[in-house]
Amino acid sequence: MAKKLKKIRKKIQRPLEVTAIYGLMFCVKCQTLRGARRLGTILGYIGYNVPSIKKLVKANLNIAFPDMSKKEARKIGIASMTSLFNVFIEFLWFKGREHKISQFIEWDDVSIKEFKEKREKNKNKKPCILLTMHMGNWEVTAQTYHLISDEILTSVATRIKNNVLEDLMYQGRTATGAKITHQKGAVKALVQSLRTKQSIGLLVDQNTKTHQGGVYAKFFGLDATISRSPATFAKKFNPDMIMIECHRTQKGFYITYKQLPFTYEDCESEDDYSAKLLKYMESLVRNRPDQWVWYYNRWGTFRNKEDKSKYPYYASLESKYD
Template sequence: MLFLGMLWYALDTEHRKTAEANIRLALRVSQEEARRLTRQNFQHLVRVFSEFPRMTRMSRENFRQFVDPRGEEHLMRSLKRGRGVLILTAHLGNWEWMAYCAPFFLPARLHIVARPLRPRILNQWVTTVRQRSGNRVIPKQRALLHALKALKRNEMVGFLLDQNAGKKTGIWAPFFGMEVLTHKTLAHIALRTGAPVHPVFNHRLADGRYQIDIGPEIPTPQHGTLNDKAAAFTAAFNRILEDQIRQYPDQWYWVHRRFRRFRAQRSF
């Protein structure tokens, strides 16, 4: 993986420049440090991509050879309330393994909101693999309706909230000392349904497995208008995302143009 990661770093100028620029902007590090982190990041992402087909080997009997889940009791407690559960996560660690193994240690189906891939034949193959363990993939364009139906069945819906949003689908929220457009769907669904939101992330361990950390419910804002609450909720989501990325900066998806739109953070 080291060789392939370095080869990707050397040949893919566009993504290398994007990652280095993102790292410098977010982490406020030197150019030299940004290059070092980018090289590590490319090596990590090559490993994640190469690990995708291995998911088909995972089962209820052997999944702990691949992941180490912790904090399941938080989700169990929320599922007992019968309103379903919303998952806040990101493209950190090996997000594919984390989602795939969820049915092996949790009692409710997981629905994953995802943007369809291109070409269509690749999307069909990836979706088939992702759903083999019992999960369901929700196309991003129909996320709201499918998510509401899943929550009514007391199931779980996962949102990877770390990608760039448009002006119609996003809300300005603090992230790494600036404001970025962040998808607002998760906050609005949570406020509309009363479903609890839990942070669930993972990171690679020295032995090659990934530790899955499931956190307690994120407190729901109680004051202001619906838009005020959605803004406060989304800001809280971004704070959690930022904290995770700072802990494992080499394991996030820096090659995405997350800071394509940003503005100075407002002070109150």
């Protein structure tokens, strides 16, 4: 009986999801970008006040900013959720009119000039790794890369279970020439791009368990994991390593391309490189905490039983250290 009900639920759920997606896209496209963002503001406020979401966001902010007032933490929490919802709202708004995105971009001229000069010098000599975080609108970083470079950008994306939404996201992400590879077989595709001296994009602020290639380092004073991939690629391919920041502004987006303030030669090992990268990302979050996604199990695992009380409620001892 339970299986039968589950099948019925799935049959009903799919058309409802499709209707909701296209209904939302219709509403978004009927407005200006600023008007569409107001919808994101409403959704952000509602989302933050969902008890489970508020609990997670508050727990993370308490780890990062233990001395922050409740009023300020609430303000940042709502702004963060608004930013998260607006990533999708803005994606739908630009869907089918990606050619207009340049009208809403303000570039950091100095960093872009330095980036272009570096790539002109190193093109066909070394690859480029573009690092970004879940801050502002990270989707825009890939969608706008063609505006400053003729290199092919390969990025990794998680496949979405809803096929309609997956197709929409894939179409929007590749509309400006970016190449998307899904997690299965992603390493092979990324390595191939690096070997041919092309560019790849990596989201580097995720919680990656050690058995999946993660390594522990300090993040806001507490051990957290970070993927070893950037360090491994930096060691093996000696690429240009660039951090892209895409901040939301009243007009649209402000984008900077900054070379990392250290190289692999400055580090003692891959672990040391990963630790320096995580520390650098912490500084970026501290600068704009309202535009980073706090609704995420960032400190999801720990490796010392005695540290359990230091971690948020959702954290668990990683199995290999049990």
